[in-house]
Amino acid sequence: MTGIYRDVLPAIVRVLAADVIDNTAKQSWQKLIERKVDGGFRSLLSAQDQFEYDCLLHALLHRELSPAEWDVLHARYSTHYERRGKAIERLAQQVKSPAPTRFFECAVATWAIPRMKGKDGKRSTSVIVLPAKWYDINNWDDEARPDSTRSRWRRDIRKALDRLEEQAMVHVTEILAREKLLEAS
Known part of the structure; x- marks a missing residue:
């Protein structure tokens, strides 16, 4: 078959x-x-x-x-709240970045759970969404570093996660x- x-x-x-x-x-x-x-x-x-x-x-x-490929797929595509959250936590340990811990965790979480269009980012009550303040990069860093630094950190973190996701998709294919x-x- x-x-x-x-x-x-x-x-x-x-x-x-x-x-x-x-x-x-x-x-x-x-x-x-x-x-x-x-x-x-x-x-x-x-x-x-x-x-x-x-x-x-x-x-x-x-x-x-x-384990990293499995976690990136769970973080990005799972519908199970707890498993998705744990995969995001483990994934945060797989990628290296000079960004502070809080910034890094927010960047990983918002990559895995991107903001959705619609009222308060919700299309359905069963969709996983983060509170709006999570998507504001200004809330990720308490030391008010320059925008260029924060943007570079976020871009580099997302690129690393995108590469890992692409690797997992190729392997699944x-x-x-x-x-x-x-x-x-």
Whole structure:
């Protein structure tokens, strides 16, 4: 069987959500809509089979990705509040920066949980958002260093995190291709 996942990013999101997916019985119309949205080979699988593929891939990725790659994916894409928070904390230990601790932690958190458009940065009550003051770089440094210094620190931290995320995405893509789990284009 091939082509369980249409693309890498949706596969990552489904896999990270596998621990928290509500596996309770659904109405028959809900199952039809979910299958129709997914399309492809996946639409031929039952909801339970889809969930089991997600769980198996979760275990495979957890085993094969480095701890930093696993954490960057959890920090950026997980829907589980606690796991995402812990991944952000661990990720803050993976990247080096001359920035003070508070600045660095705020930069990592706002990279992982970017500000969203909408009222108070919320589109839904279930979306993880930080308080507005977290996104203000002026609140990250008590010593009022120059804007150029703070901007450079933030840029360098984000570049390091982006590189780590890209590395993790490439690794996941290689695993999905090797296991023939991506739909052929």
